[in-house]
Amino acid sequence: xxxxxxxxxxxxxxxxxxxxxxxxxxxxxxxxxxxxxxxxxxxxxxxxxxxxxxxxxxxxxxxxxxxxxxxxxxxxxxxxxxxxxxxxxxxxxxxxxxxxxx
Numbered sequence: 001x002x003x004x005x006x007x008x009x010x011x012x013x014x015x016x017x018x019x020x021x022x023x024x025x026x027x028x029x030x031x032x033x034x035x036x037x038x039x040x041x042x043x044x045x046x047x048x049x050x051x052x053x054x055x056x057x058x059x060x061x062x063x064x065x066x067x068x069x070x071x072x073x074x075x076x077x078x079x080x081x082x083x084x085x086x087x088x089x090x091x092x093x094x095x096x097x098x099x100x101x102x
Contacts, residue, residue: 076090
């Protein structure tokens, strides 16, 4: 038989897990039924557009935002339309060392 302490711990763990399951943080990826590209598709498209290292990827308001760096270390930010993977924005910043040389 479980002690009162064991039962209390089990109840607290159950509550914590159910609260976590109910909470959906902002940037939650879309459900597969929403007919959007997957996070893996967004990663692939970003790589095809020059991102060598992905530092952050998030879903927001029907778009995938991918931030990372190219092979030379330049920062790249790509905004993709989640419905079809179209590149809506691609910004590339030169590294500080390249800016200093001008």
